Amino acid sequence: MNQEDKFKNVISHAKEYGFVFPSSEIYDGLSAVYDYGQLGAELKKNIRDHWWKNMVQMHENIVGIDAAIFMHPTTWKASGHVDAFNDPLIDNKDSKKRYRADVLIEDHIAKIESKIDKEVTKAEKRFGESFDPVMYKETNPRVKGYVDRIKVIEERMKRCLEAEDLEDLKQLIIDEEIVDPISGSRNWTDVRQFNLMFSTEMGSTAEGASKIYLRPETAQGIFVNFLNVQKTGRMKIPFGIAQTGKAFRNEIVARQFIFRMREFEQMEMQFFVKPGTEMEWYAYWKNERMQWHLDLGMPEESYRFHDHIKLAHYANAAADIEFKFPFGFKELEGIHSRTDFDLKQHEEHSGKKLQYFDPEENKNYVPYVVETSIGLDRMFLAILSQAYEEEKLEDGTERTVLRIPAKLAPYKVAILPLLKKDGLPDKAREVINGLKGAFMCQYDEKDAIGRRYRRQDAIGTPYAVTIDHQTLEDDTVTIRERDTMEQKRVHIKELSGILHENIGA
Numbered sequence: 001m002n003q004e005d006k007f008k009n010v011i012s013h014a015k016e017y018g019f020v021f022p023s024s025e026i027y028d029g030l031s032a033v034y035d036y037g038q039l040g041a042e043l044k045k046n047i048r049d050h051w052w053k054n055m056v057q058m059h060e061n062i063v064g065i066d067a068a069i070f071m072h073p074t075t076w077k078a079s080g081h082v083d084a085f086n087d088p089l090i091d092n093k094d095s096k097k098r099y100r101a102d103v104l105i106e107d108h109i110a111k112i113e114s115k116i117d118k119e120v121t122k123a124e125k126r127f128g129e130s131f132d133p134v135m136y137k138e139t140n141p142r143v144k145g146y147v148d149r150i151k152v153i154e155e156r157m158k159r160c161l162e163a164e165d166l167e168d169l170k171q172l173i174i175d176e177e178i179v180d181p182i183s184g185s186r187n188w189t190d191v192r193q194f195n196l197m198f199s200t201e202m203g204s205t206a207e208g209a210s211k212i213y214l215r216p217e218t219a220q221g222i223f224v225n226f227l228n229v230q231k232t233g234r235m236k237i238p239f240g241i242a243q244t245g246k247a248f249r250n251e252i253v254a255r256q257f258i259f260r261m262r263e264f265e266q267m268e269m270q271f272f273v274k275p276g277t278e279m280e281w282y283a284y285w286k287n288e289r290m291q292w293h294l295d296l297g298m299p300e301e302s303y304r305f306h307d308h309i310k311l312a313h314y315a316n317a318a319a320d321i322e323f324k325f326p327f328g329f330k331e332l333e334g335i336h337s338r339t340d341f342d343l344k345q346h347e348e349h350s351g352k353k354l355q356y357f358d359p360e361e362n363k364n365y366v367p368y369v370v371e372t373s374i375g376l377d378r379m380f381l382a383i384l385s386q387a388y389e390e391e392k393l394e395d396g397t398e399r400t401v402l403r404i405p406a407k408l409a410p411y412k413v414a415i416l417p418l419l420k421k422d423g424l425p426d427k428a429r430e431v432i433n434g435l436k437g438a439f440m441c442q443y444d445e446k447d448a449i450g451r452r453y454r455r456q457d458a459i460g461t462p463y464a465v466t467i468d469h470q471t472l473e474d475d476t477v478t479i480r481e482r483d484t485m486e487q488k489r490v491h492i493k494e495l496s497g498i499l500h501e502n503i504g505a
């Protein structure tokens with residue numbers, strides 16, 4: 001199955017089993033807005049809880065807050081979002097489709113990169129074991145031509161974005177002969193800036209109402225509370241403040257299912273450090289966050305770092321953790337060294353000091369900040385697309401299985417009475433009652449046992465426990481493991497221990 005088909009299947013599977021629905025579907029949905037169903041809400045909650053546990057519970061010097069979505073409008077003036085949270089937008093006059101100019105150029109670069117990959121793979125086959133891909137890229141004239149061309153395009157794009165030279169950004173699209181992916185046309189409008197923040201009004205009368213924004217990131221709720229938390233929590237630098245919550249962006253190009261949404265959830269942590277130590281902490285958090293993903297059992301080859309070419313207005317270093325989604329490597333998480341930009345801006349706009357008294361240095365300063373920021377919905381998509389597998393079994397049959405990391409799975413265990421009679425359902429209820437205080441359990445008595453196993457595989461339940469006639473005699477059950485499909489007979493008393501040990505929640 002190719003990746004495009006796989007992605008389509010992941011989306012329809014997510015809907016069919018109650019993970020993700022289009023928002024207000026009975027009215028034909030709302031573009032780039034989604035609802036999480038009964039299983040999606042569980043998976044999302046488990047990802048969020050796992051992140052919170054890792055960041056807050058496991059770090060004595062990180063605490064969590066829950067700031068409001070609405071903030072004083074000056075917050076967004078201070079943070080730079082009113083003036084600079086823009087995307088360069090371009091329309092194709094023939095297809096009437098709207099694009100981000102920088103994304104069109106990045107997609108064009110990705111096409112050139114795939115030409116390089118093809119050449120390298122071909123040469124690898126030709127030269128065998130002695131092949132050195134690095135040397136090949138530096139010396140093969142055709143490949144070197146591609147590499148040099150990418151460098152020129154990237155540098156020009158960087159200059160255009162930094163200088164806000166929208167005319168030359170359009171010229172770059174024309175010079176590179178970039179066509180509309182839908183119509184194949186090169187009939188482009190000029191490039192214009194488009195602010196991504198949603199606004200609304202607070203107050204009941206037109207005269208008294210004031211324009212406010214739906215937060216485009218959760219981070220500012222942390223910055224404005226920096227001193228509240230530091231003082232009340234008696235926090236000593238270095239320390240972090242974590243937060244999860246909704247953010248809103250009027251994305252120009254919202255596509256790829258829940259990858260780019262207009263309403264989404266972030267899990268962010270701002271780590272406040274002594275000025276001058278920020279690069280050390282930046283390297284530390286890059287490594288820590290990558291390890292968090294790998295510790296979930298996600299494959300190393302599905303991840304890579306991408307250092308930013310264009311730094312956001314607040315950063316002096318930034319990298320993405322990219323994940324190999326079915327549509328290619330894309331940003332999953334950002335690690336940013338945000339300097340003292342935000343706190344200083346808030347000091348200036350509020351007239352209040354946001355400084356830390358360092359008892360070791362015996363002086364006040366505005367701390368520097370290293371941020372880790374991950375989209376919860378993107379992590380959900382990464383987990384789901386990695387987990388989804390259509391597996392051919394030895395007996396020639398097929399099953400669809402979600403190999404979701406056990407600690408994140410919506411249900412941890414299914415309890416299945418073999419038959420709907422002979423007292424087996426009552427015994428099954430007894431087993432569920434003993435487990436449900438600690439684990440999300442699902443009871444299922446409908447259909448043949450094989451079909452019930454398939455249903456649990458399809459929603460990623462790591463364990464299924466079957467209650468049969470022998471259970472009534474000796475209190476033993478069979479426990480089946482989702483990935484290996486192996487079954488073993490154990491005593492009911494052992495179940496809780498087995499689940500605790502293997503799920504590690």
Ligand code: GAP
Nearest residue numbers: 217219259260261264332333334373374375378
């Ligand atoms: N506070 C920094 C910040 O917001 P960002 O790179 O703009 O940085 C951080 O966003 C993360 O939020 C991204 O890595 C991504 O996972 C997620 N994210 C951003 N825009 C999103 C969108 N429109 N839909 C879903 N997730 C999004």
